[in-house]
Amino acid sequence: MADLAKFQQEITRFNSSYAKEAVKEPVNFWGLAGFAVAAAYTQSIIPLLIALIFEIAYMFILPNLPAYRQLVDRREKERRLSLNKSNREKLIKSYTPREREAVDYLNWQKKNIQENYKKFTGARELPSNLHMLHQRWEDFVDLLDVYRRRKQHLKSINRQAVHNQLAQAFRAAENAGDEKTRRVQLTNVEILKRRLASFDELERSVKLVEGQLQSIENFFGYLNDEIVTMSTPEKFSLLDFEQLSDSIAMTKQMLDATSDSVGALDSYNREMGNYELLPHSNS
Known part of the structure; x- marks a missing residue:
């Protein structure tokens, strides 16, 4: 029911x-x-x-009317695409000049690849894989945002200070005069341990995203080189696009898995007044 x-x-x-x-x-x-x-x-x-x-x-x-519903659905799709484009442009404006340069260069490569495909193969239409290059470019923009925010988190972390706090909490728990004080200090120990573990997860995720960004850049460069030597569209079908798509999907899945750790750090930075380290603080 x-x-x-x-x-x-x-x-x-x-x-x-x-x-x-x-x-x-x-x-x-x-x-x-x-x-x-x-x-x-x-x-x-x-x-x-x-x-x-x-x-x-x-x-x-x-x-x-089915025709009217299709019209409404098309309008809604266009509205969402426009909103998505606007939000992404706003996000790119918040990047540093060096980051914007990387984004713009990849966008230029994307257009160059598509133009060269038509030029060297004589094809009038782009294959679906090349249309998906725009999605890969958007993935790059989104992952770059994740990368820079998480890297900023790492820069804000004083790992040694947390280690010192953990050692102090251990000693305080061992030297506690009563059970209530001991339990409070042991709780503090567990919290500090979780903070250190979240630092490690964050560090691993930053390295993963950094590698993924490099993979996207290298793939675009590889395509740009390969298409110049192509004479027929059939040869293009031999290029492997799925590997990059699967890799990006895996990276996003891993980032989702570590989002709790980042959320905890966001809460900590909010409490400490580090608002510049929070998501979209520059937008």
Whole structure:
């Protein structure tokens, strides 16, 4: 029953989104405005009653038309793509000049690869793999953001100070005069141990992302070199794109697995007032 209720809620929300779009259509607005003007001009409610009938029919028919739903879905997809592009451009503006240079150079390489493919193979259309280069470029931008934020975290860490605090907590627990004090200090010991473990995870993730960024850059350079020597589109199909895609997916999965550790560090930096080390603090 719970699953059925949830399914019905999803259907209702799905349908209501199309209904909301139908209400906002210019044709609906101007149609209602026309009837309102007619009612004011004739001093009669008949145009308003007719408008109500037409509106009910309009709201019943239009949101359920497959063609209209496809139009709404296409608009929503375009809106999300535009928002995604805007957010990524804003993110790139927050990068250092050196980071922006790396992003711009990779974007230039992407365009150069696509142009050279058509030039040297004589093909009019790009294969799907080359269209996906834009996604790989976006992956580079996103991973670069993760890399720089996590590297900043590492720079903010005084590992030796935490080790010293851990040693002090150990001694305090051993020399505690009562059980309550001992338990408090042992809790502190465990927290400090977890902090050190999170530092190690963070360090490993930074090295992983750094390697992945280099892989993307090297792959673009490799493609740029290979396409210049190609004479037919068939040879292009032999190039391995899947390995890079799988590697990026693995990296993102690993980053998700370490997000708890980074979240703990974010909380710590927020408490300490290190706001410049928090995500999107520069945007």
